Amino acid sequence: MDRFRYDTIAQAVHWLTAIAVIGVFASGQIMDDMARGPAKTQLIGLHMSFGVTVLVLTVIRLARRIVVPQPEPIPGSPLVQMAARAMHLALYVALVVVPVAGVLMVWAKGRGVDVFGLFTLPPLIGPDRGFASNLSEIHEFGANLIVILAGLHAAAAIVHHAVLKDGAIARMLPFGEPRHG
Template sequence: MTTDSTDLPVRYDRLTMSLHWLTALLVIGLFACAQIWEQLPKGTPLRKELQALHISCGILLAVIVVCRLLWRLLKGRRLPAANQGALNILAKTAHLALYALLLSQIVLGFLLRWAQAEPFNFFGLFDVPTLISFDKSMKSVFGGLHEQVAWAIIILASLHALVALVHHYGLRDNTLRRMLPGRDLN
């Protein structure tokens, strides 16, 4: 049995697109939030509110990333590769690196918060239990790693977005459109 290429889906499914764009929005928001509070004096109410928002959105990001991975592994729509050869390998490697960095960042965020030995909650709805206790000296280690991974995510995600724009405006192919809702691509 052969499959006609016109039978293949041309876009990712709605859930895949939604989770992708929610991830992008949260990553940008979390990074911006951290950059803003770093400019504020310690102990100010706005700084504390931004940190609480960052923690809650970080927990939300953790849930979304886990859902993304499960959906991708179990049910998500598979599309033919947009590139061939070395470009395909490079694209797959970049996606894998983004997932690895996101997962690392989530783990580091929890470790950092637990090393701070301060309670934290999810949008005021429930407290997050402390699963591991650390010496407070680990706060600077986890904090430094959390910041470095954040910059790595921003740099790699920016390159990802730039390549999508090159595909769209330079190569004039459907690579970017596959992740955008809308009309048929044909």
């Protein structure tokens, strides 16, 4: 493995997460505006299934980070490197908190979470409307936060690539030259 490039699994999980987050966020917004009915129920089912997928991908990613050596950081001022680390940490926290709040919210409404019709996560907490409503706020706020953070993160990656020309995006791609110096 190139010591300046994330390995193939880290790359795959990164881009699958990015695509899933966009789909889950968009479906969340759309279902919010839909009238009750079978179409809405079906969309919520997909939203929950892909949302749980984001959580599973994030847990795999965090676990791998502990055991697999990470590429060397992009050279730069300590302040910028600290900002990048803080951004990644904030994204990770949000990628865990938002789907967990989603699952807990559905449980607190007294329902289980069906995942692609394959299995159901049965409620591990009792019904509690007040708790469900707080979790709904956290879920919505956190979802908006992910999109803002990911937007800033993508903008930073593009500035690295296009302005600083340090091959930063190639670190997360199987092609291109991640430059280092």
